[in-house]
Amino acid sequence: MRHSVDAGLFGQTAHSPSFFELSRTLGEHGQQLVDFCIPCNPYFPTPEMFDELANNLEMVLKFYPSDADTIAGQLARVLGLNPATIAMSNGSTELITWMDHLWFHSSVAIPIPTFGRWTDQPMETGKRVDMFPLREIDGFALNLDAYVRFIRERGSRVAVLCNPNNPDGGYIARRDIIRFMDELTDLDLVVIDESFIDFVDAEHSPSVAHEASIRPNVVVLKSLGKNFGLHGIRFGYLVANPGLAGKMRKTLPKWNLNSLAEAVVFMLRDHAGEYQQSLELLARDRYAMGMLLSRVPELTVYPSQGNFLLVKLAPGIDGTEMRDHLIERHQVFIRECGNKLGMSNRFVRLVVRPQQDVVRLVDGIHGYLHPQWDDELSRRRDAHRSA
Incomplete structure (x- = not known):
């Protein structure tokens, strides 16, 4: 069944429209939308944790949250970090904004493609952004020695590195x-963006957060929203030496975190086991999803250590048209990468999801590539409804 989508939603910014915005344009069919666009963790929080939050929702919404230092202190205890070395924010992009204002004085180096705010934010405030292109011929792998030489040649005063990188999931x-x-x-300043580090299974304890806390000019960025798939709560944090972390805490508002963020942070200690299990399940799904997509001859799937996979489409396949087809005919929402610096619309990023959702995605891709397949799927769905 076809449901028209306002294509203008995808041309407004360098990012995808929100799930809410897109689902509203689909009307009642928006409730059926399967999101392969926004990175998530489908296994955490658990249903029991959502029930606990729902039971406390009235209290959470009616009362002021604790101040940021109280919530950050609890997070530090859960993570085994010194509270003086962290600063919590209303989403990791708030920290990117304030890092730019506080510490990006003239120029910043960043490999591309990557998360768009790392290039957009400093350009919006007049900084020089030195972009280091990751080459498709190298599988978008970052050569660290070449990147350091680039930083020296350009005279960049700040260096950013995302690990794993978004959108390709490359890990160092x-x-x-x-x-x-x-x-x-x-x-x-040196910034290591570890927003997706919890999904890495290539080695044990991949984070460098503890190392950042004893270095003079290093900040590690973290995103709890991406780890838990709770983007609506908006909570991120950074780890740095007490001087840098303290300066960020003094800059941020005293009550910059909401009560839902506080409730989740104080639940984490009792649910560490479930969170670890969720990461193991997601790693399993990432492997299975990659294998299933690789069987489609028109797709090239890049190895990833994130909770998403970068896929290249064969010549002649328009990623924008395929994105719109998947939304309109299958209520599947994907990230077409044509508006990412260093990419084209022959690339799409697909979030790792459970197998039943992946089957729906692959059926939709087959339907776009082979219209007769789509017509057969429609006939089967109609027959199932009338049975």
Whole structure:
């Protein structure tokens, strides 16, 4: 069944429209939308945790939250970090904004493609953004030595590195990230964006957060929303030495976190086991999804350590048309990457989801590539409804 979508929604910014915005345009069919666009964790929080939040919803909505230091202190205890080394924010993009205002004085280096706010935010405030292109021929892998040479040649004063990277999921080993940080101690700031680090299974304990807390110019960025798939709550944090973290805490509003964020943070200690299990299930799904997509001859699937997969479409396939087809005919929402710097609309990013959702995605892709397949699927659905 076809449901028209306002194509203008996808041309307004360098990011995808929100799930709410898109589902509203679909009307009643928006409730059937399967989201392969926004990175999530389908296994956490657990249904029991959502029930607990629902039972406390009236209290959460009626009363003021605690101040940010109280909530951050609890998060530090759960994570085993010194409270003086973290600062919590209303989403990781709030921290990107304030890092730009506080510490990006003239220029910043960033590999592309990557998360758009790392290039957009400093450009909006007049900074020079030195973009280091990741090459498709290399599978978008980042050569750290080449990146350091680029930083030196350009004279960049801030260096950013996302690990794993978004949208390709490329991962750099922890020991190499530490070497990278130590080679750039003379810069104003080195930022390691670890928004997707919890999904890595290539090595044990891949984060460099503890190392950042004892270095003079390193900040590690984290996103709880991406880890838990709770983007609506808006909570992120950074880890740095007490001087840098303290400056960020003093800059942020005292009550910059909402009561839902506080409720979730105080639930984490009792649900650490479920969270770890969710990561294991997601790694399993990532492998299975990659295998299933790789069987489609027109798709090239890149290896990923994130909770998403980057896919290249064969020549002649328009990712924008396929995105619209999947929404209109199958109520499947994907991230077409044509508006990402360093990419084209022959690339799409697909969030890892459970098998039943992936089957629906693959059926939709087959339907776009082979219209007769789509017509047969429609006949089967109609027959099922009338049975």
